[in-house]
Amino acid sequence: MALNLTLKPFERIVVNGCMMRNGGRKTTLTIENRADIIRETDLLKPEAAATPVRAAYFLIQSALIYPDRRDALTKSAQQQLAKLATVFTPQLARHVFEAANNVSMGEYFTALRELRPLMKRELEVLGPAGLDPTSPDELPRIPT
Structure with a gap:
């Protein structure tokens, strides 16, 4: 199609x-x-990936953009998603599981779309102050 x-x-x-x-x-x-x-x-800048959900989004986005580093990025994204799975209510955690499933199938854009409701919830909980860039050491790194 x-x-x-x-x-x-x-x-x-x-x-x-x-x-x-x-x-x-x-x-x-x-x-x-x-x-x-x-x-x-739809791209998230590295300095905006300062929260757990945004870090996962950034890693998945990077896997989409950098096919030569996809294996390492997919592994890092799955690890970040595993950390998120226990944080949200079952209703919201479903988005984490769907994102992880889509990443494992190579459907990176669909995985990003699954994380958007979680980014919205994260903003509601943390407020705009929670989205301020943290120290460079705390930002997700793109594996080489």
Whole structure:
């Protein structure tokens, strides 16, 4: 099944690890086979990965973007998700399990989508102060 992706002028996307920028006009792309795709607006900057859920999101996002480091990143993401599984209520923990399942199947974007409700809940609990960047030593690292 093809994916139709409508891009705004100058919008950037990452396709199979390659950053691309749309030209000055709205464009629709049709992706006809399997590809790892993420919009720039869905990307989390490393300094924003200062909470447990955001750290998991960042690791999964990195696995999507860096196919050459995917094995190590997937392992790190699964470890981070395992830590999160016991923190949330069963209703919210379901998102952690779905994300972990999607990561194990190589469906990284779907895993990211599962984490969004948890990021929202994390913001409700921690407040904006909880999202302030921490010391660089506490931020998730991309395994090499």
